[in-house]
Amino acid sequence: MIDLHVHTNFSPDSPMPAERACRAAAARGLKILGLADHAEFLNEDEAYIADNYDGDKIQVEIERLRKMYEGKLEILFGVEIGYVRGMERDIEEFLKKYPFDYAIGSVHYVDGVLVSVWTRERELAGADFMPYFETVLAAAQSGLFDILGHLDYVRKYVFASGNYDREKYEGIVGRILDAAVKTGLAIEINTSGWRHFAREPYPGAEVFQRFSKLGKGVMGGSVTGVTGVAGVTVGSDAHKYFEVGYGGDRARKLLRNAGFESLEVFRQRKRCSISL
């Protein structure tokens, strides 16, 4: 199994040393571990801002761990980018600075407001969450990323699940999935939803069922696709050692049921399929 979405103490919100994450991954029998620390592009988000991201230090640590775990665990150098509309050039420049294996594009801010706050304000005001999905669509169409992180993340913060009207977002989610297939962007199943009130990953099974129908060739097995093939990957969004690999087996089952036979991994920003 793989886990491509793990935060170490190079992220301000994780206490976990990278070595601890590797130890947990190896103990759980993971084959590939992707460390993907935060880099944000809004000045308001001081602690997480890309200017404070010390990619050289992370790279040195990853190289040390790669030697330590050689033959036991493959360690990938990822990053989770907080996508902000209008910051595309800055994100592009940032991604050139370090030898990343992949970049996860996630939406953590809508109109300059943190998603956790924004979602609750919208819900209390009786408004919908469409601007969030429009930002996700822009991220998917930007061509900047390899993986789209936690597609329907607003579900994490909704007070009452009844206030999240799935049908309302079917259209725009479809457009996001279309953009992903066209550009070779893999969709992450973010298993953290299983440990939140959402009780379902981000996104859930029905989105993957729709997605697998869009990408011809996936059913054939070991497809090394770039565009025109729906690609999926798995991330736990772990910030603590006991979350590394969390929900991996459930995710695999869910994806198989949805019609997938492969997972996407990225090395030096090249996509390649491994069997699911």
Ligand SMILES: [Zn+2]
């Ligand atoms: Zn995120």
Ligand SMILES: [Zn+2]
């Ligand atoms: Zn994350």
